[in-house]
Amino acid sequence: MKKLELVMVGNGMAGIRTLEELLKLAPDLYDITVFGAEPHGNYNRILLSPVLAGEMTIGDIMLNDVGWYAQHGITLHLGRKVTRIDRARRRVIADDGTEAGYDRLLLATGSNPVMLPVPGIDLPGVVAYRDIKDTGKMIEAASHYRHAVVIGGGLLGLEAANGLRLRGMDVTVVHLMPWLMERQLDKTAAQMLQASLEARGLKFLLEKQTAELIAGRSGRVSAIKFKDGETLPADLVVMAVGIRPGTGLAEAAGLHCNRGVVVNDTMQTYDPRIYAVGECVSHRGVSYGLVAPLFEQAKVCANHLAQFGISRYTGSVTSTKLKVTGIDLFSAGDFIGSAGAEEIVLSDPSGGVYKKLVVKDDKIVGGVLYGDTADGSWYFQLLRDGQNIRELRNHLMFGRNHLGNAGHQGRNNAADLPDDFEVCGCNGVCKGSIVKAIKEKGLFTLNDVRKHTKASASCGSCTGLVEQILASTVGGAYQPADVSSKPLCGCTDYTHEEIRKAIIERKLKSIPEAMGFFEWRNVNGCASCRPALNYYLLCAWPHDYQDDPQSRFINERAHANIQKDGTYSVVPRIYGGVTTPAQLKRIAEVAEKYAVSALRCTGGQRINMLGVKKEDLPKVWAELDMPSGFAYGKSIRTVKTCVGSEWCRFGVQDSTSMGIALEKALDRMWAPHKVKLAVSGCPRNCAEATIKDVGIVGVDSGWEIYVAGNGGIKAEVSLFLAKMKSAEEVMEYVGAFIQLYREEARYLDRTVHWVQRVGMDYVKKRIVADAAGRQALYERLKDALRDEKDPWQERMRGTAAREFMPIRFQSQKLHSGEGHEQMDKSMPA
């Protein structure tokens, strides 16, 4: 069958990203032809600033060289500008006469620089700052001339000015407005920025309007003249006053344009055969100039070109970072503040730090950060999610990192870190290697950086720093990942929430059914989605769902914790941490018999037997004859206790009994992630209950319940939920909270991540205010756990025996001793 013809006009980042996404989804659907006006393959336009600054070369910023097009069978017409679309005959015609017919046309014509309508604009030495050619002209000028004037004090203009200064030119930035980057910064931040750029040798003329550009004797520009009559020498004039979507071709073809090519949420123009992506587009009245939204558009467009038809682009909220080495600056949303908005400001001019958040109706609507942008992506997340910040308000300004965030020496400012600074303490990745990977491999997203460098890929505590390094390397292109609508994994476009909802509403009761319903891209899914689906199904159908061991991480399949040498650790359940001489004797005997190489106490007050061979596990469990401690699972772990009122002279409540009761009630419970509890018998809190998923603190008049704490990667103090008098009430509140977490958190969310997302107000509404709802949640938890069996008891009786049994090559037992020596074709039956 003949393939469909797809023609793309424009050879930039948005367009090529669309083709890459399309080739992933439907590699054989189209014969693809690409027209590019520039004589290059696809390059990373955002990195023109580092090229100008001499930090990178053109070769460094190529994303797709000519070989890439050939490799994917794409016909590439370089240096040919499409001048006409014949929609009736479905053909495009280029300036050299080249024609191509299409079934689908993709417009990715980008944008054009705005040139001021002043005399002298066509003089040699006057350039825009848009592509490799412009950059080349600027570099060339820098080696011959002295005076540069950049018109426009926006993002692009400042990057150009910085680059030219680094190349030794005397640079003046001319700006019409009273302060720099007025579309991203308020006056205070702009003045701090200006001061630090002045310290680098840049000069600024604000509120200056250009009247004309004056030619010198050679015919080249030699001066700039302003409306107020003043003049300034200028051997190079860079126009950076703005960009305008490139709609000329579309307009000439009669396509509806309104400042950009108008598209719907599927990136389709008014001609259903024609799609458009990138800077040339106007979507819901907005044109984007940052790469992240364009990549989102690319993904949606590819989905529809591939005839999948299930994806929509609904617009992006954008944020800005300046890409000038050593300057940290972040801006998002409404940073000036309209009526009814309030400002929270932290200003330390001599320390070079300025932070302003604009808050309206208890939500962040915008902000500007200068000097310390560590929390930019966090604020941006809060902004985009529209999260209520009332409870965070008093420490909002100090950011997310003011509490012990371990593993990177407490540093939270990436810009001034040296290249050999170890950013990721888990994987030993230094700043220099991250920057190198970002530049060499053309990475744009946190996920890409994680995949290529492993930085922040393990515990994630350095995520903020890695994001900053990414942002300061790719600058304006960077946009934090939108986790609020994140698909479950690469196998699907649906979110965790959508999938959980359908599992219940559509009564999906197995992994293949769920994958089938959502048209999973990969037949067996992947190592990320299968464990998540397995949990979601188990949680939705506790009695009907047949657990799939092959979709569980090895620890949950072997019911022990895999160690670096491939042996396992065994942690028997010791309720509340209270053991007996008989139990200890048995543990000691088993440890000796199976040569357990280390015995140690865990952080949760249990005994850990390390170095057990997998094949010995069922025997070890049988001889211990104790329940599984679930120290290996996304499950209830332990309830840590202090001694409590039975012995302790300060104790006011019996924390030990409470801990044992809770651990028994939650025994064998699977969850989105591990769940740790603690109970302290008095406010001295020796069980450290305030950094647990659920912490109970005994006071003279009853029990205080705290939730969503965490003592791991980042210490998070738990939040007060309720105070109860009786143990029964405590059980009900705790059970209901945990069931809500089980039903609504995303797989691999700890309680802290989930509560931070949904807000403590919501949790209180469901658990404290709604008594009937709370009881129903608690009942569902009890029902779910009623027939969970102890996995060790089952396995020591032979369940899943082959999981633990290796096969001995040529062993007598398995095939009667004969190692067959055979020709390939004649195998024995």
Place this chain on the structure above:
Amino acid sequence: MSKWTRVCPLEEIPRLGSRVVQIGKGDVAVFRNGADEVFALRDQCPHKGGPLSQGIVFDRRVACPLHGTTIHLDTGEAAAPDKGCTHKYRVRVDKGDVYLSLD
């Protein structure tokens, strides 16, 4: 000429799972994927030596249980952007039995 040794019936390897075959000098992981294809690799991840047999199998790949490095079952190569390769053995199914060659 290849020396083939019967390992076990195919049903003895769980679908989307594996079995460990002890060959005296280390272990071989014999995998069975969702399409009932079998693959055999040295049971050692090129990253930090993790036992690949214990990983989650999907498509023609396995994710190492220690740090999640993904290995292609048909080549033993780590999936990009990771680098590294683990030794691959020949394995085949005949009349419901799995045969392994250590040549």
